[in-house]
Amino acid sequence: MMQKSTDFGIYPKIPPVLTDAQLDAREKFMMLWHKELPKYGILERFNQGFVSRLPIQPGIKTLEVGAGLGEHLHYEDLKIQDYYCLEYREEFCTEIRKIFPAEKVICGDIEKKQPWPDASFDRIIAIHILEHLKNLPAALFEIKRLLRPGGILDIVIPCDGELAYSIARKISAERVFRKNFKMDYTPIIRNEHVSQYKELRQCILKYFELEKSSMFPFPIPVAAINLVEGLRLRPRSAV
Secondary structure (H helix, E strand, C coil): CCCEEECCEEECCCCCCCCHHHHHHHHHHHHHHHHHHHHCHHHHHHHHHHHHHCCCCCCEEEEEECCCCCHHHHCCCHHHEEEEEEECCHHHHHHHCCCCCHHHEEECCCCCCCCCCCCCEEEEEEECCHHHCCCHHHHHHHHHHHEEEEEEEEEEEECCCCHHHHHHHHCCHHHHHHHHHCCCCHHHHHHHCCCCHHHHHHHHHHHEEEEEEEEECCCCCCHHHCCEEEEEEEECCCC
């Protein structure tokens, strides 16, 4: 895989190689962690609520990238928009189709070209997804292609690599993983979270202009004391 150095990092990322046992644990943990997230109520309400509370025009067409098990569907007003889910894990797509029309659930990878034509969506959502993408610039380019001119990108990203987030991970995801799989969490998370907060933000702002942002748990724009940031963005015309 040929990597390219940019002013916002080196992509595509080449994460640490995992053993078969680690890969098996990672996949099982992803399903487990999506089921555990509702227990972290205050944080999860921000993750989902920041995006769902932002104003939208009735009648818009929305694509949620990395829809997981369909958690965010419960927060959106689906009556006023034409809503689609894109998820790359087939087993997750199967779960979403139990609660959402199957024809609107697409199994695919946003780092690759998707079946929709240019400017198909008014709004794209990505909640805790972009940090996982090995070829983030390719994904952002595809998101721009799918958005109509002036469309909206609503995202939530972790303050990964910052102090508060590192401490919080120790007592949440890492604790759950170690308890269930009896192995070191470090190679797993390095394989999953391939971009940290500062690099993520720089890359995103290369392609999109910031319209609104909010951090949690403190409404102060300091990543070291916060866990996550929600952002509303619009495509840059020149990139």
